[in-house]
Amino acid sequence: MSATARQDDGQLHMPPCGEHTVPLRFGALGGPVGVGWQEGTLTRAAELEALCVCMEQRHLHTQGRVLCGAVRRHLDAARDAAGLGKSHLRRLFLVLRSGPLMERAMSNLDAVEAHLLNLEPAADVLGQMPCLLRHVQCHLHPNDPRRQEFERLARRLGIGGIDPLPQITTEPSRADQIRMVEDDRRRIVAIVRGASSAALREQVRLRSFRNIVVTTTVLMTLLAIGLAITGLTSPQLVPMCFVPEESGSAMVVCPNAQSRPFAPLSGNPEPDALEMDDMIGETVRPADLLVIELVGLTAAAVAAAAAIRGLKGSSERYGLPVALAALKLPMGAITAFLGLLLLRGQFVPGLGALDTSAQIVAWALVFGYGQQLFTRLVDQQGQVVLENVRGADKRETGTSSD
Structure with a gap:
């Protein structure tokens, strides 16, 4: 390796701006690291660093040296955000809080590209104009x-x-x-930098929406677990049981058991009511509520699998489609419980008490799948957010494709 460039711990230390000697070769890219965006950051940083070295040999004036130094600072910040040179525990911590780090890496790389546009000869900028035009059209509104x-x-x-x-x-x-x-270099750089900032804000909105979906999923999951624990510890608190009457007698029907027939509520209501409470206490099982939630969750899983056919997918790294599918599972468990609670309270006119345990489970299946009525609106909003991130994989209506 040239004496003007040295490598320590896989990092390439370039000569100061303004020296004429070009390094014979570059150091290792670094990595591999744990997440795709980190690998992309390291690769892009190495590419931009090579361009910076080329610019150094052309710009020996004060402005060029200042911009070269700024480029290196931004590249160091981007590499640091990607977790280069960190311990395994530190890398895991970086992955867990990848949102701000991704913004740090993207914004610094955008700044490097803007600096290089100021350094590059006008002929090179002219050659990049089609790509810059596409970048501006992707991320800035037509108006x-x-x-x-x-x-x-x-x-x-x-x-x-x-x-x-x-x-x-x-x-x-x-x-x-x-x-x-x-003549228009400053204007070109400013507009391209504005488009890059708009692209970063799109990513921020996408991540914010994803975080809302994930937080809602976690809270709904905790609620479903809490209901299941309540059913296991205090099954008589919210019994999922019905009392159908037929031929002058009644019986208690629960998801896992049913009672012997007993006299319907007539004549003296208080003893009959006490008798019915006793029969419910004898018939209800701790696993009743758990069975209802499991059936609702299963139906929601089927709905999530069926909804996959309507997802267009995305090249974004935030996994929003997965978060939307995961939201359906606890929602199915909750809607199955709430739906049967409404039936038990005779909230639906004309729908009487369920006659068998199989009917209770079947209605839990229906209500679990019915969560699609609520989550479908969230799916639509998620698709709108994804489409607003106008990356290279989205053709914008009214503009020509490249």
């Missing part, structure tokens, strides 16, 4: 004045896919294109 200004510049440059301005009858020469890019 955004920054996007409109960038598209006007692309028209003047004759970039493919953008209709030329009416007053421009011939495509400008390459020398004219380079001159226009040099």
Whole structure:
């Protein structure tokens, strides 16, 4: 390795900005690390570092040295966010709080790209204009004045896919294109940086929505577990039992057992009511509520599997479709319990007491699958959030594809 570059612990230490000697080779990229976005950060940081080295050999003035130093600081921050050089325990901690770290890595890499656009020759920036145009169109709204200004510049440059301005009858020469890019460099960098900031805000909104879904799933799961524990410890507190009457007699029907027939409520109600409470106490089982929740959870799992066909998927790394599917499971258990509670309270007109244990389980299945009525709205909102993250895998209506 050249004497001007040294490598310690896999890290490449470049010579100070302004030295003419180019390092013979780069150090190791680092890693492997535990999460995909961390690997992408390390790869992108190495690529941008190579570009920075090339720019150093061209820019020996004060501004160039300052920007090169800023680039290195941002690259160090991005690599640190990716967990490079950390202990295994530290890396696990970084993975658990990956949201802010991902923002740190993305924002620093965006800053590096903006600095390099200021350093690169105008001819190189001109070659990147189609990619920059696509980046701006992906993340800025069509009515955004920054996007409109960038598209006007692309028209003047004759970039493919953008209709030329009416007053421009011939495509400008390459020398004219380079001159226009040099004159508008600051504007180009500012607009591209704004598009990168908008892309980061889209990721923040996506992660925020995902966190809300995950938090709701955890709370609903704890509630379902609490109900199951309540049923196991105090089965008579909320019995999932019905008292159908037929041929002058009544019986208590629970999810796991049913009582012997006894006289219906007539004549003197208080003794009959006490007798019915005793019969419910004898018939109810600790596992009744647990069975209801398990049946509702199973039905919700079937609904989640069926809903997969409507998911478009996403290249984003936050796993929102998985979080939406997981929300259905505790919701199925809760809706099965609440639905039977409404039936037991005769809330539904015209629907009498259930006659057998099989009917109770069947209705739990129906109510468990019925959670789709509620979670479907959450699924739709999740898909809207995903579509608002206008990445390279989304073609925007009204714009030409590249």
